[in-house]
Structure formats: structure tokens, C-alpha cells
Amino acid sequence: MSTTPTTALEAILCIPPLHLHIKEEATLAALRLRAYGLWKDTNIGHTRILSKEINKCPQLDWICDKTRKHYVLDRHYKVAAEGGKTDKADTVVIEVYTDGSKTNSGTGAGIYCPELNINIAQPLGKNNSVFQAECVGITTAVIAMLNRKVKGFSININSDSQAVLKALTKHTTTSKLILDCHKALQALSKSNRVTLKWIRGHNGNRGNDAADELARQAASLRVAGPEPIIPIPFTEYKTWLHNQTQTSHSVLWSKTKECKHTKEAVPVLNPRLTTKLLQLNRPKLRTVVGMITGHCPLNKHLSILGITDSPLCRACMETEETPIHVMLQCNGVADKRAAHLGSSATLHEALGDLGGLLSFWSELGWLE
Ligand SMILES: [Zn+2]
Structure with a gap:
């Protein structure tokens, strides 16, 4: 009926009141500007919004993966889909396997390469995504090879994450982790022929299974030092802010006299x-x-x-x-x-x- 109070309907349908919703959107806009390096906190008027929200939810101060759009115009490594023909290599081929995993206790990346004796289980934070774990897996594998001064080889990096491989073929990115991964791959490609290959996960491939196992071990390990270990996805901010809005709505509802x-x-x-x-x-x-x-x-x-x-x-x-x-x-x-x-x-x-x-x-x- 048209006489029904809005406050009651908002409570029944868990729709936050307008003023709380606007505050959430404004905070999100401020966080986006901060990620792009465009936010100035003058500590006057509305610019205090971030410091106020960070007081209530300290994780909002964590660094996030979002950055300004970067262009990727040269790429010295190849990205191949499954079944793509491998070049007939005149050099020795090194197969590297990487994988990412997320469980209730955390996320982790696994890197496996029997030729180079690489077995890495790298624990990441609780607030990271599988996509990020897969991406960090590739970066870590590349850095491990750079540290071993691998030169003059054909290197196949096998990953079961189509999303990450796709992100690496694009000409723009807004992700710091993808950008880091690209830079590392460029460095390795200077003195090696590098190909990223997609393989189907859980398909009986021994290398992939080993990487998967390492990633799962990593996800259950406790990370040393405070979170975040790597930048968090921007969507985490959204989830935290939304939870906070809901909490404020609950408090408001419990206090209302109407x-x-x-x-x-x-x-x-x-x-x-x-x-x-x-x-x-x-x-x-x-x-x-x-x-x-x-x-x-x-x-x-x-x-x-x-x-x-x-x-x-x-x-x-x-x-x-x-x-x-x-x-x-x-x-x-x-x-x-x-x-x-x-x-x-x-x-x-x-x-x-x-x-x-x-x-x-x-x-x-x-x-x-
Ligand atoms: Zn009666």
C-alpha cells in the first residue's frame, strides 16, 4: 500500500537507505581515484571521506592491483592456445608448469620444472583471487629462471588459466600483476625463446598435477608478515564497503523508533x-x-x-x-x-x- 513507510520496506528488502548507498559509491570513487594516483586528501570537507572510512575498515588502506591503463606494444614471447603447433626447436626445450589455487585458508601459487629443479609453493594472502595466484605463478617461474641465468633455451611455460593468458595477449592492462608478469617475460625473452601454453587442468598431465599440488600446499601455508602479500583485487574493496554499508543499515534499523x-x-x-x-x-x-x-x-x-x-x-x-x-x-x-x-x-x-x-x-x- 502507498502508505507503507520506506524505512520498513528498506529493512524488509535489505536495501540500504539512499544516504548510505551514496556514501558507499562516493568512497568507491575515491578509492578508484587513489588507485589511479589522482586522489588528493586535503583533509578538508569531502576529501576526508577516505580517512574516515579507513578508520572504520583499515583494510581499505591496503594497496590494490588496479592501476592506470598501461599500453603493451611490444611482446617478445608467444602465447599459444591448446593444440597449437610447437616450433621445431633447434634448441633444448624446457617445460615449466605453473598453477594457482584458492581455499578457505588462503591462496597460493605452485611452480614445477624438473629440468631446472624448480619446486616452488608460494603462499599468497587470504584476499587474493585465483586469477592473481595464476598470474603470480607465471611471474615467479620467470624470475626463478632469470635468477638461474637460463640462456639460449626454448622455454614452454604451461598454465591452465585461460584468463591470465588472454590478459597477457591484450595491448592494454589496468592490472599491476599482469604488467609485472609481462615485464618479467620480456626480460626472459631477451635470451630465450619463450612460449606460454594453455593446457587443460586436471587432465592427467604430470607436470600440471605437480604444479597443482604445490599450489594447493601453498594455499594452506601461513604467510609470513602482514597482509597483503601482493596487491588485492579492486573488487575486494567493493565487498568490504558493501558489508560495511549493511552493518550501518543494521545499526540504523535497531535504533529506529518508528x-x-x-x-x-x-x-x-x-x-x-x-x-x-x-x-x-x-x-x-x-x-x-x-x-x-x-x-x-x-x-x-x-x-x-x-x-x-x-x-x-x-x-x-x-x-x-x-x-x-x-x-x-x-x-x-x-x-x-x-x-x-x-x-x-x-x-x-x-x-x-x-x-x-x-x-x-x-x-x-x-x-x-
Ligand atoms: Zn479478533
């Missing part, structure tokens, strides 16, 4: 309820929202609107006809209530999985 009816049904923000509500069709959604907010065509609300004369319950004529009365207390509909809703003590309990509530009201037929 929407008493809604607060009885939804005492704390409940994303699971929101998901269930959004799966309902419009008439059902209208019923449930009416029950939660009290803004529905029952006598109490209709009499406030001046549509009926009496706010009294049509079943018992004893007290006001509100959703709380009908669903929890009214003796006039006790049998039907017991059949559909059981014996709920609170409005929150009566919501249940919404099925009982909907069948109860459709049997009563009072809302039509």
Missing part, C-alpha cells in the same frame, strides 16, 4: 527472508508485506485511513483488527490459525517459511 509493527516481525535485517520474498508473485508479496508492516486492508489500518468506521476485529469484536491480533491472539479464528500457523508466540515466528501465513490468509479471504 515502524513498530515491522520491527516485531523483522527485528534484525534478514537477507534470507529477503530472498524468499523476492521469489513470491505480486499478490503474495503484497499479503506478506502487509502482514509485516501492518499496512494492509484490515480494519485497524482502514479506519486510520477513514475507509471504515470501526477498527474492531470482525471475528471477535473485542479489540483492534491488526495482523498481530489476527495471527497471534484472536479467539474468533483460533481453529484456522492452529491449522495453518501452529501456535506462534511472535510475529517473527508466525512468518516461518511464509507458506502457512499465505494459506491462512487465503482461507480467511479478508484481504481480497
Whole structure:
């Protein structure tokens, strides 16, 4: 109903109020500008937004992978898709395998090369992505070969990450890690013939399996020193900020003195309820929202609107006809209530999985 308060609807649907949403977007814009090196904190007015948010969420101060667009115009190494013909090499071929892994405990990269005796399990932070781990895997492998002064070989670097290989074929990048990887590959290509090859993961290839195992070991290792070990993906900022907005929304909801009816049904923000509500069709959604907010065509609300004369319950004529009365207390509909809703003590309990509530009201037929 058009009288339903916005605050109540925002709480039911877990949509942050406009002022919180705008703050989140503005902080994100500031973080983006900072990543591009364009942010100036003058400590006056709106530029204080970042320091305020970092106070609340210190991770926002972590360096991120996003950078200004860089052009990659020369490339001395090759990137080959699976099945691509390998050059008939007149030199010895070295096969290197790299892989990345992410588990609940962290991310890690694995590098394996039997010819050069390279077995590296490199743990990365908890907040990094698989893409980043795969990318760092290749960079680490290249640096290990540079340190061993490998010269005059054909080197095949095998990775199962199509995304990273694709990023390395592009002419622009906004990722620091991809840029580092490119620079390392250029250095190795000066005195070697380097090819990046895509191989299907978990396909019985011994080298890939060994790299995968190393990456998984690395992901479960604890990293030395504080996070972040490598720059975090920009999307992490988004997740943190969004969680923070939701927390602020919860606090706001718990403090509000309005929407008493809604607060009885939804005492704390409940994303699971929101998901269930959004799966309902419009008439059902209208019923449930009416029950939660009290803004529905029952006598109490209709009499406030001046549509009926009496706010009294049509079943018992004893007290006001509100959703709380009908669903929890009214003796006039006790049998039907017991059949559909059981014996709920609170409005929150009566919501249940919404099925009982909907069948109860459709049997009563009072809302039509
Ligand atoms: Zn009654």
C-alpha cells in the first residue's frame, strides 16, 4: 500500500537507505581515484571521506592491483592456445608448469620444472583471487629462471588459466600483476625463446598435477608478515564497503523508533527472508508485506485511513483488527490459525517459511 513507510520496506528488502548507498559509491570513487594516483586528501570537507572510512575498515588502506591503463606494444614471447603447433626447436626445450589455487585458508601459487629443479609453493594472502595466484605463478617461474641465468633455451611455460593468458595477449592492462608478469617475460625473452601454453587442468598431465599440488600446499601455508602479500583485487574493496554499508543499515534499523509493527516481525535485517520474498508473485508479496508492516486492508489500518468506521476485529469484536491480533491472539479464528500457523508466540515466528501465513490468509479471504 502507498502508505507503507520506506524505512520498513528498506529493512524488509535489505536495501540500504539512499544516504548510505551514496556514501558507499562516493568512497568507491575515491578509492578508484587513489588507485589511479589522482586522489588528493586535503583533509578538508569531502576529501576526508577516505580517512574516515579507513578508520572504520583499515583494510581499505591496503594497496590494490588496479592501476592506470598501461599500453603493451611490444611482446617478445608467444602465447599459444591448446593444440597449437610447437616450433621445431633447434634448441633444448624446457617445460615449466605453473598453477594457482584458492581455499578457505588462503591462496597460493605452485611452480614445477624438473629440468631446472624448480619446486616452488608460494603462499599468497587470504584476499587474493585465483586469477592473481595464476598470474603470480607465471611471474615467479620467470624470475626463478632469470635468477638461474637460463640462456639460449626454448622455454614452454604451461598454465591452465585461460584468463591470465588472454590478459597477457591484450595491448592494454589496468592490472599491476599482469604488467609485472609481462615485464618479467620480456626480460626472459631477451635470451630465450619463450612460449606460454594453455593446457587443460586436471587432465592427467604430470607436470600440471605437480604444479597443482604445490599450489594447493601453498594455499594452506601461513604467510609470513602482514597482509597483503601482493596487491588485492579492486573488487575486494567493493565487498568490504558493501558489508560495511549493511552493518550501518543494521545499526540504523535497531535504533529506529518508528515502524513498530515491522520491527516485531523483522527485528534484525534478514537477507534470507529477503530472498524468499523476492521469489513470491505480486499478490503474495503484497499479503506478506502487509502482514509485516501492518499496512494492509484490515480494519485497524482502514479506519486510520477513514475507509471504515470501526477498527474492531470482525471475528471477535473485542479489540483492534491488526495482523498481530489476527495471527497471534484472536479467539474468533483460533481453529484456522492452529491449522495453518501452529501456535506462534511472535510475529517473527508466525512468518516461518511464509507458506502457512499465505494459506491462512487465503482461507480467511479478508484481504481480497
Ligand atoms: Zn479478533
